[in-house]
Amino acid sequence: MARIASEDDFLALMDAHFPRTGDGIVLGRGDDAAILACPQRLCVTTDLFVEDVHFRRRYFPPGAVGAKALAVNLSDVAAMGGVPAGFVLGLVCPDDADRGYWDALLAGMAGLAARHNVPLVGGDLSKGDKIALSVTVWGAPGPSGRFLTRATGAAGDMLVAVGDLGLARVGLAVLEKDGPEAAAHWPAAVAAHLSPVPRLEAGLALAAIPGVSSCMDVSDGLARDLPRLLPPGCGADLFFTPASLHPEVTAHAVAHGRPPEKVAFFGGEDYALIATVPPAALPALRVALPGAIAIGRLTPKPGYTLNGAPINERGFDHFG
């Protein structure tokens, strides 16, 4: 097993995968801090990605670990309607991962970074018992000049989603049960869990539609995240038809005797975008984002209904 011999060795591995320069980077990696040329406003977000909490080495290819740690952060920039402009990486490295592992992990992350033209401008390394990645990403506004925020919609707005709700949760369930073999029967669900797609183009398109009144990305499942999107005092009537659910969500739900719409509602790690839009702006949204699906409507009173029935249950909590 080839070991990382020194910190300089690891930094050379970073340099092999990540260019040192990029748009807006006055001074890249290697000094006490990087120097950025900034627009008037930036958005900034940070997310952790921790072994045996967010991923298991048993069924997570190292390239997917690296890519997902970045993707979940890019998803937050997408939810702001922003264009990611750079990121920094904190990496906790246990002894039991070899040079080939890190090479693959960094290659996966670098591939996603290159696809979205996001430079890595700094980082820190530490030993530790388990792999952990901390990514901080910042982004500029898109051509619309605005960032999208939460809690700025209004009763009567439609609720739309870009991305499959519940699919990644099905992927987690089948991977935990069957390991990598699960991909043979549940390819879309496994891909949704291992390799979520940050919806950056969709976020930009949403920000460009003046009527869109709020937006967020669904990371903890719709059940937990929807209350964070809605303005104070509002609730929502949600409706999922078979056509608005991925076939693997429906198939897994049916196989386990659960209503498919509840699988979509509780979900988790969907990294779909949800947005609110007044009905008058819906035609423009349908043109700009043909893949967006209407999943509900904001009501002037707190509380939720799901396909007509009241629903009160809570989703995932790290400390619950």
Next chain:
Amino acid sequence: MARIASEDDFLALMDAHFPRTGDGIVLGRGDDAAILACPQRLCVTTDLFVEDVHFRRRYFPPGAVGAKALAVNLSDVAAMGGVPAGFVLGLVCPDDADRGYWDALLAGMAGLAARHNVPLVGGDLSKGDKIALSVTVWGAPGPSGRFLTRATGAAGDMLVAVGDLGLARVGLAVLEKDGPEAAAHWPAAVAAHLSPVPRLEAGLALAAIPGVSSCMDVSDGLARDLPRLLPPGCGADLFFTPASLHPEVTAHAVAHGRPPEKVAFFGGEDYALIATVPPAALPALRVALPGAIAIGRLTPKPGYTLNGAPINERGFDHFG
């Protein structure tokens, strides 16, 4: 033992310690990303602080853990000659730390943040086996308008230090040996390890002196960090007199039969600033920073001498 009951409970604890608003914060914590109003340039840096790698709970008060995780990042902004403008925090929280522990940790961090007027604008929480903190800080240029960088000095420049070299390393040694009791005999060394002071005022003063040609903070010890400060092809002649060393460094070195200047040279976690300055600018520096100590001079050839003798040894490496 009071437990953290939920993620919302933890977030409420954050809100109790950290204000949600601050200079330059358009939108603070609670959305997918924060929104910053930016100057034309920002510097950005990130550092990890991991249990049993960077600190031990056995002798590290929780407030010192929180403060040091932020301080080591502020030290990087100080080394750039910048003014810290905001930070984000990733926090890995094991089950065996209770609410009182987190309350004290966050209070320590918040105290330091308040002292330097640096708002916490975002974060992420995760379970994990050991405490780990990931902090990303950004900063604006000071009144001089410039950031200080590494490798921009020249042969003939004097090398100056602000802060005690070797003192924190002595603190680590005595804490590892005697635990918290060590503070009775080695108060300054223990304080230097537990509660390093980010030299922000000194960094600003250095940036304001036009002659100052480069600067960095010493985190891995002078032996490892000095090669990172020097321009390609340069070396340095270093000299430490008894007057330029802290008495506890000298006393500990003598007690262990080591040359005091070598304790200062290898050091580690000093968070002192070192800077290069042409001799002509030294008088201005002495006026602006009376506490700065001349510790050497840049030579036109690679290699180091310490008090007249060549020295080749290497310092600390996470992967060595």
